[in-house]
Amino acid sequence: MSTAAPYVPPFPPRPARGLPPLELLRTARRNLIAIWPQSSFEDEIIDYRMLCRQVVVCNSPTTVKEVFVDKASTYNRKSPQQRHALAPLIGDGLFISDGDVWRERRRVVAGVTHISRLAELAPNITSGARDRLADWHARGNGSEIDALTAMAEMTAGIICTTIFGRTLGGAAAASVVEAFTEYQAIIGQTDVMSLLGLPDYLPRPRASRVRAAASRIHRVLDDLIAALLDAPHRRESSLLRAMADMPLAGSGVPMDRRAFRHEAAVLFMAGHETTAALLAWAWFILSQDPASEARVHAELDTVLNGRDPDYADFDRLVFTRAVIEETLRLYPPVPLQAREAREAGEIGGHKVAAKALIILNAWLLHRHRKLWPEPDAFVPDRFLPGGPGLPSRYAYVPFSIGQRTCTGSAFGLIEAVLCLATLAQHFRLRLRPGWQVMPVCRLSLRPGGGLPMRIEARR
Ligand code: HEM
Numbered sequence: 001m002s003t004a005a006p007y008v009p010p011f012p013p014r015p016a017r018g019l020p021p022l023e024l025l026r027t028a029r030r031n032l033i034a035i036w037p038q039s040s041f042e043d044e045i046i047d048y049r050m051l052c053r054q055v056v057v058c059n060s061p062t063t064v065k066e067v068f069v070d071k072a073s074t075y076n077r078k079s080p081q082q083r084h085a086l087a088p089l090i091g092d093g094l095f096i097s098d099g100d101v102w103r104e105r106r107r108v109v110a111g112v113t114h115i116s117r118l119a120e121l122a123p124n125i126t127s128g129a130r131d132r133l134a135d136w137h138a139r140g141n142g143s144e145i146d147a148l149t150a151m152a153e154m155t156a157g158i159i160c161t162t163i164f165g166r167t168l169g170g171a172a173a174a175s176v177v178e179a180f181t182e183y184q185a186i187i188g189q190t191d192v193m194s195l196l197g198l199p200d201y202l203p204r205p206r207a208s209r210v211r212a213a214a215s216r217i218h219r220v221l222d223d224l225i226a227a228l229l230d231a232p233h234r235r236e237s238s239l240l241r242a243m244a245d246m247p248l249a250g251s252g253v254p255m256d257r258r259a260f261r262h263e264a265a266v267l268f269m270a271g272h273e274t275t276a277a278l279l280a281w282a283w284f285i286l287s288q289d290p291a292s293e294a295r296v297h298a299e300l301d302t303v304l305n306g307r308d309p310d311y312a313d314f315d316r317l318v319f320t321r322a323v324i325e326e327t328l329r330l331y332p333p334v335p336l337q338a339r340e341a342r343e344a345g346e347i348g349g350h351k352v353a354a355k356a357l358i359i360l361n362a363w364l365l366h367r368h369r370k371l372w373p374e375p376d377a378f379v380p381d382r383f384l385p386g387g388p389g390l391p392s393r394y395a396y397v398p399f400s401i402g403q404r405t406c407t408g409s410a411f412g413l414i415e416a417v418l419c420l421a422t423l424a425q426h427f428r429l430r431l432r433p434g435w436q437v438m439p440v441c442r443l444s445l446r447p448g449g450g451l452p453m454r455i456e457a458r459r
Pocket of ligand 1: 094095096106109113266267270271272274275278332333334336337338397398399400403404405406407408409411412413416
């Protein structure tokens with residue numbers, strides 16, 4: 001391990017004490033990770049009121065386990081904010097569904113994204129990464145890209161081939177990525193009406209713009225689904241084909257077209273923005289931390305020696321993987337995971353009202369003073385085999401934990417490592433001089449204002 005002080009990447013200033021209610025709401029609408037005072041990075045449980053609602057943040061491994069594992073059946077319902085935000089796009093899709101619908105869809109989706117299928121799915125990853133490499137070669141040394149957009153276009157292409165067994169054309173890919181970004185921008189602001197506890201049937205502001213962005217995405221998805229399901233003789237390997245071959249329990253027939261649309265939207269949304277944000281943060285950090293960048297390059301040169309990586313290389317790229325895992329700690333793409341308490345109860349000895357918002361806050365937990373040495377510093381060695389390891393498996397939750405844990409975690413991790421390896425073997429990225437980077441969280445955690453970076457050939 002190097003003896004130089006480790007690099008500390010940027011984070012929003014932390015208020016000295018808790019914000020008063022109106023300022024809290026205003027700040028939350030701008031950036032959900034900017035509301036937490038210093039003390040939140042030391043407390044074990046945070047219990048406050050936001051408007052009329054009780055909010056409880058599980059901020060220790062013990063409370064995380066209690067809520068997300070031991071008492072999961074009381075706390076596995078998604079928050080009303082998430083349901084309102086996402087229902088126009090994903091309907092009753094897995095990400096926000098509940099009860100029997102969730103159980104059945106989870107069985108189908110977890111089955112088709114299972115780790116045992118990764119060797120079959122990995123060529124979609126490596127081919128998407130090679131396409132981006134060709135794009136960067138074509139653009140040429142010194143050209144500027146937005147790293148987040150570049151990563152989103154690449155991961156959208158990869159997830160599209162993985163779900164549908166075919167690529168989206170260039171214009172369609174760009175249009176879907178743009179529609180998802182627009183959707184997130186419109187809905188990403190905290191849904192104050194739901195926080196106030198107003199009923200679901202009352203119309204929300206911005207509803208027509210949300211519906212228009214969702215329809216744009218649905219049109220593309222419906223065409224892709226029809227092309228695949230109306231041609232059953234075509235047997236290309238894809239998640240959708242695997243779902244079509246997996247009958248629902250009880251009825252014995254596959255899901256209907258609406259369910260296919262919703263699950264395709266879930267996989268598309270959950271499976272590309274997250275990995276894109278992760279990769280964008282990794283490029284940014286490597287551009288600021290020459291020592292870690294040099295170690296990645298040395299590993300790539302030794303393990304790959306100029307050839308493109310494949311699935312089998314994942315286990316050999318241990319430092320590159322550690323960089324990705326440490327990036328997930330400092331910039332978890334989904335930093336806040338919220339649930340609604342089904343009934344009154346207790347968490348960590350605190351009384352919890354029915355309908356309280358219960359939050360798993362990876363932003364706080366991953367930077368908790370009492371859990372991690374040098375909590376704000378980028379120290380990939382923590383994740384190396386033989387390194388200090390995790391303080392607890394309930395302290396590191398980039399993919400959530402318990403019943404609703406990410407079904408695509410292995411896919412996302414392998415995708416991030418193989419894509420970074422493919423591109424970083426040939427190129428490094430450099431931030432536009434003078435550009436200030438700050439993480440901003442609405443639905444996912446992104447570099448606010450984008451990430452303009454120059455492509456530089458390594459050889
Ligand atoms: C680095 C990449 C990724 C990260 C950080 C990530 C993170 C997460 C997190 C935190 C959740 C739980 C959200 C909550 O409970 O509110 C989740 C759920 C989910 N993720 Fe991922 N994810 C990633 C990649 C993927 C990929 C590639 C796929 C699909 C191939 C995927 C599919 C899903 C699905 C279907 C769910 C919903 C599970 C359920 O509610 O039962 N994710 N993800």
